[in-house]
Amino acid sequence: MKQIALYGKGGIGKSTTSANLSAALGESGRSVLQVGCDPKHDSTRMLMHGEPMPTVLDLVRERGAPNVALEDVVRTGYAGVRCVEAGGPEPGIGCAGRGIIATFQLLEARGALEADVIVYDVLGDVVCGGFAMPMREGYAEEVYLVSSGELMSLYAANNIAKAIARLAERGRCRCRLAGVILNAKGMEREEGLVGAFAAAINSHLVAAIPRDRSVQLAELHRQTVIEYAPDSDQAEVYRRLAADVLRNDDLSIPRPLSQDVLESLAFE
Amino acid sequence: MKQIALYGKGGIGKSTTSANLSAALGESGRSVLQVGCDPKHDSTRMLMHGEPMPTVLDLVRERGAPNVALEDVVRTGYAGVRCVEAGGPEPGIGCAGRGIIATFQLLEARGALEADVIVYDVLGDVVCGGFAMPMREGYAEEVYLVSSGELMSLYAANNIAKAIARLAERGRCRCRLAGVILNAKGMEREEGLVGAFAAAINSHLVAAIPRDRSVQLAELHRQTVIEYAPDSDQAEVYRRLAADVLRNDDLSIPRPLSQDVLESLAFE
Ligand SMILES: Nc1ncnc2c1ncn2[C@@H]1O[C@H](COP(=O)(O)OP(=O)(O)O)[C@@H](O)[C@H]1O
Ligand SMILES: Nc1ncnc2c1ncn2[C@@H]1O[C@H](COP(=O)(O)OP(=O)(O)O)[C@@H](O)[C@H]1O
Ligand code: SF4
Ligand SMILES: [Mg+2]
């Protein structure tokens, strides 16, 4: 069983990448569980064709955990991919990561963390509380950082690298950095920049995903690109990513950058 | 004493806007305290001409709160603006909002929350724990949402509106939504869209700040636009914002949007 997590700044393309990765893995015959760990709870939307997903936190709060059955929160979408959304509390109320904690407790208790591949899609703007949990408890052993060339997203990726390094040094988790995925914003020399960043933090660029209109078109139809435009170049990029993820054994403990080094990298 | 908070998605331009607003207020003869409430702790960088700022959380952790003097953490920058950075814990460790909690306790205890205007610059990607504190404890009575026309930043602004509405309904805080500040990304019909969003959440567009190269140029020189290009149009925009903020009495309890309404607004 492979457990991977995609972390990155909000809006950078984690859910789009996760859903297409899961769809490609599903089409290749693997059993996949995608766990949305973002209070936005829209990670699995395109796999579920826009069908509103109940969140674990909402149901646990309404009924109490013992009264939440697995079928209430785990649904099956495109290509047989099983989907679950952690959810989050109302803004301003308690810890935004609480949905993730509730979700892991529930899935563990129901023996639901079983699949050929589990894909955790996790908010990376703050790496604390519940948001650190997919890495900390040894759920996700392989973390992929999703970033563009923008300093803001590299800053977030570098922070996630700090969290991984810290957890690894404490020795209590097997979590490692598996690579950096560029999800392009279309900047000049973006691939060179993100590749340089990946190397600088002791990792490597696993994929360079173009910014492509097919993503928006598929989204309008509430589908992944894999489903909507299976013969497109973009679909092929996601399939290649799935293949690369399956055979990737280049895992490392990251060496996060200082702010100065990060900035000079971004500005040269 | 006016206490205002600028909230918004990470990278949207809160610190740029806050620092220029503070500089304009300082130049107009007001005493200003800018409190950086983002783990990035770079809110006051341009006011401090790039001088590295110690963070309250770092010093409190190193020495213990009783051994942290006000002069250790509050520095005076451009136009006499007093600057302080809350900081945040190492990624992966504890609550990202802890720096803010430590900062408020310290500033309160030292009687430092005194100025004609206090400007809180607060991360808005998650509105929980320490990040909700500037609103909750009645520090900031007027909240400005900083957003572009991108759905991601409107989503974050809408979440902050939810937090304000919730705190207001509990009656224990005087916190109100004071307006929406568009910090342009340069999208088509961006001002119309963000204006429509502001109206929809029972507020109004307070300023439309152009995306402008002077911001980058000033940044390279470690200055605010107010200092670097005082005769530019952009500097004038920030001065007008300062004037508008001082006389703004159009405060409201926001009416946050459902996801569907938000999306149809963003996509029409
Ligand atoms: N490769 C891409 N090309 C074009 N648009 C993209 C691409 N990846 C993501 N997007 C768009 O960016 C937005 C944010 O993506 P999303 O996956 O929801 O981000 P996150 O999950 O990191 O918050 C979505 O509207 C999506 O359509
Ligand atoms: N009006 C603007 N025009 C051009 N660039 C801007 C403008 N506002 C902000 N920026 C740039 O956007 C980046 C993020 O702004 P910042 O104020 O640090 O965001 P935040 O504090 O919300 O994280 C900065 O590099 C800044 O130079
Ligand atoms: S641990 Fe993180 S998510 Fe939870 S309250 Fe603190 S900042 Fe918010
Ligand atoms: Mg997402």
Ligand SMILES: [Mg+2]
């Ligand atoms: Mg900032």
